[in-house]
Amino acid sequence: MRRAVASDHFAGWAFVTPGVVIILLFGAVPIVWSAVMSFQRNNLLSPSTPFVGLANYKQMVHDPIVAQAIQHTLIYTALFVPGTMVVGLFLAVAMNRKIRFISFYRTAAYATMAISTISEAIVFIWLFDPSYGVVNYFFSLVGIPQQQFLNSPSEALYVIVAMTIWGWTGFSVVIYLAALQGIPQTLLEAASIDGAGPWRTFRRITLPLLSPASLFLAVWLTINALQLFDEVYLSTQGGPLNATTVLVYYLYNQAFQQFNFGYASAIAYFLFLVIIVVTVIQFRVGKRFTYYRS
């Protein structure tokens, strides 16, 4: 018996070591390291990296671009997350039935999942091109004046919201469709026998049963929204006039264009804090509205 346990120790460590070493080296060690760096002045220009206490964090508080970046990140998240969820829910409900061409409709939605953020951004820059873009053409057909879109400080962020909602449609449709198909038919039948119309059934039966999926999507999409980078990097580089500078873009800019590793680490930890706070709030609030069967 004791030998079996001893072999467990050996086998256990032998099995986990390769994977764990990688994760410790590239995951755990960097977490501690960047925490330390956030208290150092580290800008690659000077060889020494002296500890400067909270100087990086203080600098952040007084940095007007950080304030703007926080604002843009939150506006973006507040529009992108509900937008994607509503579009996904609507399409999933519409697609959750056996009608002709349904697999074609579904595949069209799923296809948005297969496209990388970079491909997506390039297509949307072209669609929203101020001079030759097809969106401005559609606008002209219905009498809307020509827009500057990504060149306009007041519009650029919303164009990025639109392109990312499109890019995440497939994902939210898949999640909601899976959840819809888990709803037992008998519950919906019972509701209709009791005289509930389709809308009432949806509000009172379907929507509450979808709440775990909604909570998952809200949390997942928010975590991704707070880390928005690829589309901004490709389409606007944070411009025009910093109108689309979001936290991760500014962090990347500080880290790998200005090489202020210390300051960038402080921003990274601030981002981490924001993600934790927002996620905890979502779970707290979500728990009140989430209904779990079983």
Added chain:
Amino acid sequence: MTVTSAPARGGISGIRRQPGHGDAPRARRRRWLPFSPWHLVLIPATLVLLFPFVWLLITSLETPAEALRFPPVLDPHVIRFANYSDALASAPFVRFFINSAVVAVLTVLSNLVLCSLAGYAFARFRFLGRTALFAVLMATLMVPFQVTMIPQFIITKWLGVHVLAAAGIDHLGALILPNCATAFGIFFLRQFFKTLPLEYEESARVDGANRLTVMIRIVLPLATPALATLAALTFIDSWNNFLWPLIAITSTDQMTLPLGLATFQGAHSTEWTLLMAGNVMSLAPMLAVFFLAQRYFIRSVAATGLAGT
């Protein structure tokens, strides 16, 4: 309401569902259209979803002069395939594709091996430090990549200079090594292994099989769905990853598709026909893989959602 449950195949063979099953109220309502009214919603929605793809394809086949016309030319007069050869001549898209494929395939394979080993040990063996180690792994799972990317850059640079050049900055290995095992993969497989019945493993042990043999011969075949899910998710992540390659790679010949495409866009930002041709070539392989293995991808994505709920 007609709720489609996945395995149901009713309606295809022309057998109507009995009245009173599922959509009783709807059946009583007079049908005012010869087709389901949901088509009126789904057709415009599908047009909006597909339009970017269609417009991408149209532009990639236009002449540069026609692309730069307003109002836009919706049906090009000349189909110009030369955009594709022009794009290939100005950036090595085949190279990008090969790099992406190498990185994605090696990342998937190493994740399957390393995460299976570790996940199985965490699920089944009792060894010193197991709980603490697992807690550390779970903690790394919560931290966003942006927190770790600067030290990861420094470590990768150091590794390249002092240990293994092929895993250093500006080498493909830098895109594989940091991702060749993930805390998510270990966690995901551990959860799955825990749901498997112990009996098979125990009887194999009694018959004298060692731990590794039991895992390979008995556990992994039972875990095929979980392994396929992990493979699909890892593949998508690796294929679309942009921020880390952007940091780690600077030479054109080491770039993956997203990074190569982004660089290409930077160099030809107003040559729309060229850009769209490059874009089509970049997204076509993933789109093809996606359609071929749609079932797996959809099931994998749905699984993350259902696991989260």
